[in-house]
Amino acid sequence: LRLAAGSLEELRASKRWAITICPDSALQWGKSAIGAVVMAEAEVPIEVLPMPFLGSTHPVTIAGALVQSMAEVLGIVVLSQIVRGGCPVVHAASYGGIMDMSVGSHSFGAPESALFAAASTEIGHAFGLPTDMMQGTSDSKLADAQAAMEKVQACLMPALACADCVTQSGGLIDFALSGSYEQLVIDDEIVQCVQRTARGFGIDEAALAEEEIMSLPFGGH
Numbered sequence: 001l002r003l004a005a006g007s008l009e010e011l012r013a014s015k016r017w018a019i020t021i022c023p024d025s026a027l028q029w030g031k032s033a034i035g036a037v038v039m040a041e042a043e044v045p046i047e048v049l050p051m052p053f054l055g056s057t058h059p060v061t062i063a064g065a066l067v068q069s070m071a072e073v074l075g076i077v078v079l080s081q082i083v084r085g086g087c088p089v090v091h092a093a094s095y096g097g098i099m100d101m102s103v104g105s106h107s108f109g110a111p112e113s114a115l116f117a118a119a120s121t122e123i124g125h126a127f128g129l130p131t132d133m134m135q136g137t138s139d140s141k142l143a144d145a146q147a148a149m150e151k152v153q154a155c156l157m158p159a160l161a162c163a164d165c166v167t168q169s170g171g172l173i174d175f176a177l178s179g180s181y182e183q184l185v186i187d188d189e190i191v192q193c194v195q196r197t198a199r200g201f202g203i204d205e206a207a208l209a210e211e212e213i214m215s216l217p218f219g220g221h
Helices: 008-014 032-041 062-083 111-126 145-160 181-199 210-215
Strands: 019-021 046-048 089-091 097-100 105-107 132-134 165-167
Touching (some): 032 062, 062 089, 062 111, 111 145
Parallel strands (some): 046 089, 132 165
Antiparallel strands (some): 097 105
């Protein structure tokens, strides 16, 4: 990265690159922590991604999983600031799912995953951290109605909670094990709808359109 930027000073100033790091297991940081130390020294933005799975690596309750995942995030926040104060850190603690106890797999398309992402966004903002909620993976193995429904749900919740970014949505299906070009096209439309919904609408004298309403006879168009 220093070679690409030109120098260490230019790398620190540019903020053109970032690194995403994940714990090795629950409340345990392994070699990723080494990467965090090295990147923090260079002031490369660090995106912390615990990947909580409710019911297996994390508590089955949403509140309990939030406690644990936030502890994992704050561990790297503190470490990075000890190495170099002011190093940018992004909170991305939402790429997880719910344990399906009957088969031992994780469901990404569950409503709890979307709720967790929205809550993680709020907590991240409370700590003053930028938020990148990695949401939008479907459990469906096809680009079908199930995939669309799960992706809208997963992306809309954190968007309405004002996440700074929602990623990992494009084309991923089959528990994030497969990519679909067809789904990627559909996801582009879903993302545009989510963005429009999140913008909401304004209310002012012009938007209320009272003059236009009163200018027409009753029953008019």
